[in-house]
Amino acid sequence: xxxxxxxxxxxxxxxxxxxxxxxxxxxxxxxxxxxxxxxxxxxxxxxxxxxxxxxxxxxxxxxxxxxxxxxxxxxxxxxxxxxxxxxxxxxxxxxxxxxxxxxxxxxxxxxxxxxxxxxxxxxxxxxxxxxxxxxxxxxxxxxxxxxxxxxxxxxxxxxxxxxxxxxxxxxxxxxxxxxxxxxxxxxxxxxxxxxxxxxxxxxxxxxxxxxxxxxxxxxxxxxxxxxxxxxxxxxxxxxxxxxxxxxxxxxxxxxxxxxxxxxxxxxxxxxxxxxxxxxxxxxxxxxxxxxxxxxxxxxxxxxxxxxxxxxxxxxxxxxxxxxxxxxxxxxxxxxxxxxxxxxxxxxxxxxxxxxxxxxxxxxxxxxxxxxxxxxxxxxxxxxxxxxxxxxxxxxxxxxxxxxxxxxxxxxxxxxxxxxxxxxxxxxxxxxxxxxxxxxxxxxxxxxxxxxxxxxxxxxxxxxxxxxxxxxxxxxxxxxxxxxxxxxxxxxxxxxxxxxxxxxxxxxxxxxxxxxxxxx
Numbered sequence: 001x002x003x004x005x006x007x008x009x010x011x012x013x014x015x016x017x018x019x020x021x022x023x024x025x026x027x028x029x030x031x032x033x034x035x036x037x038x039x040x041x042x043x044x045x046x047x048x049x050x051x052x053x054x055x056x057x058x059x060x061x062x063x064x065x066x067x068x069x070x071x072x073x074x075x076x077x078x079x080x081x082x083x084x085x086x087x088x089x090x091x092x093x094x095x096x097x098x099x100x101x102x103x104x105x106x107x108x109x110x111x112x113x114x115x116x117x118x119x120x121x122x123x124x125x126x127x128x129x130x131x132x133x134x135x136x137x138x139x140x141x142x143x144x145x146x147x148x149x150x151x152x153x154x155x156x157x158x159x160x161x162x163x164x165x166x167x168x169x170x171x172x173x174x175x176x177x178x179x180x181x182x183x184x185x186x187x188x189x190x191x192x193x194x195x196x197x198x199x200x201x202x203x204x205x206x207x208x209x210x211x212x213x214x215x216x217x218x219x220x221x222x223x224x225x226x227x228x229x230x231x232x233x234x235x236x237x238x239x240x241x242x243x244x245x246x247x248x249x250x251x252x253x254x255x256x257x258x259x260x261x262x263x264x265x266x267x268x269x270x271x272x273x274x275x276x277x278x279x280x281x282x283x284x285x286x287x288x289x290x291x292x293x294x295x296x297x298x299x300x301x302x303x304x305x306x307x308x309x310x311x312x313x314x315x316x317x318x319x320x321x322x323x324x325x326x327x328x329x330x331x332x333x334x335x336x337x338x339x340x341x342x343x344x345x346x347x348x349x350x351x352x353x354x355x356x357x358x359x360x361x362x363x364x365x366x367x368x369x370x371x372x373x374x375x376x377x378x379x380x381x382x383x384x385x386x387x388x389x390x391x392x393x394x395x396x397x398x399x400x401x402x403x404x405x406x407x408x409x410x411x412x413x414x415x416x417x418x419x420x421x422x423x424x425x426x427x428x429x430x431x432x433x434x435x436x437x438x439x440x441x442x443x444x445x446x447x448x449x450x451x452x453x454x455x456x457x458x459x460x461x462x463x464x465x466x467x468x469x470x471x472x473x474x475x476x477x478x479x480x481x482x483x484x485x486x487x488x489x490x491x492x493x494x495x496x497x498x499x500x501x502x503x504x505x506x507x508x509x510x511x512x513x514x515x516x517x518x519x
Contacts (some may be wrong), residue, residue, distance in 0.1 A: 373444050
């Protein structure tokens with residue numbers, strides 16, 4: 001049968017792939033070359049295996065993936081490149097989110113499997129594939145990988161019965177990521193539940209070959225003349241120590257664990273006016289003159305732990321932007337299949353539904369302006385760069401669509417059309433499922449720390465009206481920046497129980513207990 005999915009995966013210029021592979025391969029460090037050779041051998045010798053590429057942000061994990069991709073694709077092999085987040089998937093040629101590629105259920109259980117049926121185009125594509133690369137793996141619950149394992153054993157077992165007893169059906173799997181960063185999100189989950197949900201707590205991890213990258217290249221430690229830049233090296237070490245929980249910490253009254261660390265004065269911005277005005281003026285200087293400059297907007301952002309604080313900053317920036325505005329109102333209703341009681345539909349008026357706010361869902365009244373940067377909240381068209389987390393600039397409004405220009409990822413400069421879609425809220429305290437029709441976007445002068453994962457920025461403003469509250473948040477915020485001078489921190493409460501310029505650093509150290517590199 002004519003399989004469009006296979007044609008798409010083989011749609012590469014082989015000569016360009018070979019040339020690019022030569023360039024990338026010649027630039028591999030010894031650490032990167034070791035994992036490259038292991039994975040290529042597993043593919044060419046059809047040995048299968050589970051590999052994990054572990055390293056801090058900026059150590060070149062994506063560079064290794066791309067070198068492997070160009071090698072295999074230049075030899076007409078199909079490689080499925082996926083990531084746990086939309087932003088990370090855009091950094092991989094032909095990348096998709098793992099959930100969309102493998103039809104992974106949104107609500108995962110121990111016995112879950114992927115929604116892929118035998119003798120479909122997707123099943124045929126998987127049977128033809130030689131390798132799966134999955135970036136940002138620590139963000140995804142272990143049940144997702146176990147579901148993929150069961151599904152691949154079934155699909156590849158149809159070709160060869162022995163594959164039903166092999167790990168992932170004999171398919172080589174290269175996972176990658178950093179356990180210092182954001183772990184799986186478990187709604188209202190406690191610390192032990194979050195740690196237990198990680199991939200390195202799965203039985204699959206017993207078969208994993210772990211390779212570690214240590215040289216950080218996002219903040220390049222070397223000057224143009226080849227000399228070591230001591231300040232950059234110390235900054236890299238400090239950020240890594242924050243991620244590992246090795247920075248000296250203090251304990252506040254009533255706390256069992258020392259989590260409060262001191263922020264060096266050089267990164268703190270003193271606030272003479274309101275903290276929001278301070279962080280806005282620091283990160284977006286000369287805003288009126290540069291509000292249309294894509295490079296200016298692309299390379300800077302304000303990060304904060306909570307959505308409410310990001311919303312406040314975005315509202316302040318909205319007022320500063322002098323351009324045409326538009327307000328889009330959503331259409332909200334209770335999903336009729338979410339409850340058996342007709343009375344419940346009558347109990348919640350539309351006006352009440354309009355006032356509800358949920359994470360990851362735009363407000364009832366979405367106020368936007370021309371030239372405003374926005375972020376997508378859903379995966380609309382991944383192959384065109386329209387993923388959850390993609391940043392764009394609004395160029396035009398219409399009644400039912402928004403025109404915008406992509407400013408991040410692999411499709412920078414492309415103009416796209418954003419439609420209204422049905423957004424469903426399933427996890428909330430309310431006894432119903434809410435459906436709203438609205439544009440899946442929100443302003444992004446400021447964003448939550450979680451949303452920033454996977455991005456590199458020249459100027460990062462870390463706004464802390466309250467400390468971070470979950471594992472890896474402070475580390476993720478610090479590690480987005482490409483130079484020590486690019487980190488600016490505003491702390492609203494600079495004195496906690498006598499601790500001057502301290503903030504909380506939440507690290508679940510038990511997450512790191514079985515991360516031992518393969519020898």
